Amino acid sequence: MIDQRLKSILEAKGQWNADGVSRKARGRICRRCQRPVMVGLDADLGGMPTACDLTPLTPMGEVAALFNGQPTFSLEWLFDHYEIDFRDSHRILGSPAGSSPKADVLALHRCDTQFNESQTADSKVINPNIEKGATPDECPF
Numbered sequence: 001m002i003d004q005r006l007k008s009i010l011e012a013k014g015q016w017n018a019d020g021v022s023r024k025a026r027g028r029i030c031r032r033c034q035r036p037v038m039v040g041l042d043a044d045l046g047g048m049p050t051a052c053d054l055t056p057l058t059p060m061g062e063v064a065a066l067f068n069g070q071p072t073f074s075l076e077w078l079f080d081h082y083e084i085d086f087r088d089s090h091r092i093l094g095s096p097a098g099s100s101p102k103a104d105v106l107a108l109h110r111c112d113t114q115f116n117e118s119q120t121a122d123s124k125v126i127n128p129n130i131e132k133g134a135t136p137d138e139c140p141f
Protein backbone atom coordinates (compact mmCIF):
# COMPACT_ATOMS: atom_id res chain seq x y z
CA MET A 1 0.00 0.00 0.00
CA ILE A 2 1.32 3.43 -0.94
CA ASP A 3 2.09 5.96 1.79
CA GLN A 4 -0.71 8.57 1.98
CA ARG A 5 1.70 11.50 2.03
CA LEU A 6 3.58 10.22 -1.02
CA LYS A 7 0.24 9.53 -2.74
CA SER A 8 -0.89 13.13 -2.13
CA ILE A 9 2.35 14.53 -3.55
CA LEU A 10 2.21 12.33 -6.64
CA GLU A 11 -1.46 13.16 -7.23
CA ALA A 12 -0.74 16.89 -6.92
CA LYS A 13 1.99 16.54 -9.56
CA GLY A 14 -0.31 14.56 -11.83
CA GLN A 15 1.99 11.54 -11.80
CA TRP A 16 -0.27 9.01 -10.10
CA ASN A 17 -3.90 8.32 -9.39
CA ALA A 18 -5.97 5.43 -8.16
CA ASP A 19 -7.32 4.35 -11.56
CA GLY A 20 -3.91 4.02 -13.22
CA VAL A 21 -4.38 6.90 -15.61
CA SER A 22 -1.19 8.90 -16.07
CA ARG A 23 0.02 11.92 -18.01
CA LYS A 24 0.99 9.56 -20.82
CA ALA A 25 -2.33 9.10 -22.59
CA ARG A 26 -3.29 5.62 -23.76
CA GLY A 27 -5.96 4.17 -25.93
CA ARG A 28 -8.73 2.15 -24.33
CA ILE A 29 -12.12 0.79 -25.20
CA CYS A 30 -15.07 2.40 -23.41
CA ARG A 31 -16.65 -0.30 -21.27
CA ARG A 32 -20.14 1.04 -21.88
CA CYS A 33 -20.30 1.78 -25.61
CA GLN A 34 -17.24 -0.21 -26.82
CA ARG A 35 -15.85 2.75 -28.80
CA PRO A 36 -12.11 3.57 -28.65
CA VAL A 37 -11.12 6.48 -26.41
CA MET A 38 -7.86 8.15 -25.38
CA VAL A 39 -7.39 8.28 -21.62
CA GLY A 40 -4.91 10.40 -19.65
CA LEU A 41 -4.47 13.22 -17.16
CA ASP A 42 -5.30 16.57 -18.77
CA ALA A 43 -2.60 18.74 -17.14
CA ASP A 44 0.87 18.50 -15.65
CA LEU A 45 -0.23 19.73 -12.22
CA GLY A 46 -3.56 18.70 -10.76
CA GLY A 47 -4.63 16.96 -13.94
CA MET A 48 -7.98 15.20 -14.04
CA PRO A 49 -8.42 11.73 -15.57
CA THR A 50 -10.00 12.33 -18.95
CA ALA A 51 -11.41 10.11 -21.68
CA CYS A 52 -11.63 11.69 -25.14
CA ASP A 53 -13.21 10.54 -28.38
CA LEU A 54 -10.63 9.59 -31.00
CA THR A 55 -12.33 11.77 -33.61
CA PRO A 56 -10.39 14.98 -34.41
CA LEU A 57 -12.69 17.98 -34.64
CA THR A 58 -12.92 20.90 -37.04
CA PRO A 59 -13.56 24.39 -35.59
CA MET A 60 -17.31 23.80 -36.14
CA GLY A 61 -17.02 20.44 -34.43
CA GLU A 62 -15.36 22.06 -31.44
CA VAL A 63 -18.16 24.64 -31.22
CA ALA A 64 -20.74 21.84 -31.42
CA ALA A 65 -18.95 19.95 -28.65
CA LEU A 66 -18.81 23.02 -26.42
CA PHE A 67 -22.51 23.79 -27.04
CA ASN A 68 -23.20 20.18 -26.11
CA GLY A 69 -21.39 20.68 -22.80
CA GLN A 70 -18.36 18.61 -23.81
CA PRO A 71 -15.02 20.24 -22.96
CA THR A 72 -12.35 19.88 -25.63
CA PHE A 73 -8.73 18.77 -25.38
CA SER A 74 -5.65 18.82 -27.57
CA LEU A 75 -3.90 15.53 -28.26
CA GLU A 76 -0.22 15.78 -29.09
CA TRP A 77 2.54 13.24 -29.72
CA LEU A 78 5.59 14.12 -27.60
CA PHE A 79 8.65 12.05 -28.54
CA ASP A 80 7.40 8.73 -27.15
CA HIS A 81 3.89 9.27 -25.86
CA TYR A 82 0.61 11.09 -26.34
CA GLU A 83 -0.50 13.88 -24.02
CA ILE A 84 -3.96 15.34 -23.52
CA ASP A 85 -4.28 19.00 -22.53
CA PHE A 86 -7.46 20.80 -21.56
CA ARG A 87 -8.37 23.59 -24.00
CA ASP A 88 -9.44 26.71 -22.17
CA SER A 89 -10.85 29.80 -23.88
CA HIS A 90 -7.34 31.17 -24.55
CA ARG A 91 -6.25 27.98 -26.34
CA ILE A 92 -9.51 27.78 -28.29
CA LEU A 93 -9.17 31.37 -29.52
CA GLY A 94 -5.39 31.29 -30.02
CA SER A 95 -5.18 27.92 -31.73
CA PRO A 96 -8.46 26.96 -33.42
CA ALA A 97 -9.10 23.28 -34.07
CA GLY A 98 -7.13 22.05 -37.07
CA SER A 99 -4.67 24.97 -37.07
CA SER A 100 -1.79 23.15 -35.34
CA PRO A 101 0.18 20.72 -37.51
CA LYS A 102 1.17 18.71 -34.42
CA ALA A 103 -2.08 18.40 -32.47
CA ASP A 104 -5.63 17.16 -32.83
CA VAL A 105 -8.58 18.62 -30.98
CA LEU A 106 -10.75 15.99 -29.31
CA ALA A 107 -13.98 16.21 -27.33
CA LEU A 108 -14.64 14.67 -23.96
CA HIS A 109 -16.05 11.20 -24.59
CA ARG A 110 -19.77 10.73 -24.15
CA CYS A 111 -21.23 7.38 -25.05
CA ASP A 112 -24.39 8.91 -26.55
CA THR A 113 -22.69 11.54 -28.74
CA GLN A 114 -21.13 11.25 -32.17
CA PHE A 115 -20.08 14.04 -34.50
CA ASN A 116 -21.13 14.25 -38.13
CA GLU A 117 -18.73 14.37 -41.08
CA SER A 118 -18.66 18.17 -41.36
CA GLN A 119 -17.55 18.41 -37.74
CA THR A 120 -14.63 15.98 -37.97
CA ALA A 121 -11.20 16.27 -39.53
CA ASP A 122 -8.37 13.92 -40.50
CA SER A 123 -5.96 13.18 -37.69
CA LYS A 124 -2.57 14.86 -37.61
CA VAL A 125 -1.08 12.85 -34.78
CA ILE A 126 -2.77 9.44 -34.66
CA ASN A 127 -1.03 6.96 -36.93
CA PRO A 128 -3.73 4.67 -38.33
CA ASN A 129 -1.22 1.82 -38.68
CA ILE A 130 -0.44 1.96 -34.96
CA GLU A 131 -4.15 2.03 -34.11
CA LYS A 132 -4.65 -1.17 -36.08
CA GLY A 133 -1.81 -2.82 -34.19
CA ALA A 134 0.62 -2.92 -37.12
CA THR A 135 4.22 -1.84 -36.75
CA PRO A 136 5.11 1.00 -39.12
CA ASP A 137 7.87 0.19 -41.62
CA GLU A 138 9.12 3.74 -41.87
CA CYS A 139 11.86 4.98 -39.59
CA PRO A 140 10.48 7.82 -37.42
CA PHE A 141 13.72 9.86 -37.81
Ligand SMILES: [Zn+2]
Residues within 6 Å of the ligand: 030, 031, 032, 033, 034, 035, 109, 110, 111
Ligand atom coordinates in the same frame (compact mmCIF):
# COMPACT_ATOMS: atom_id res chain seq x y z
ZN1 LIG B 1 -18.56 5.20 -24.12
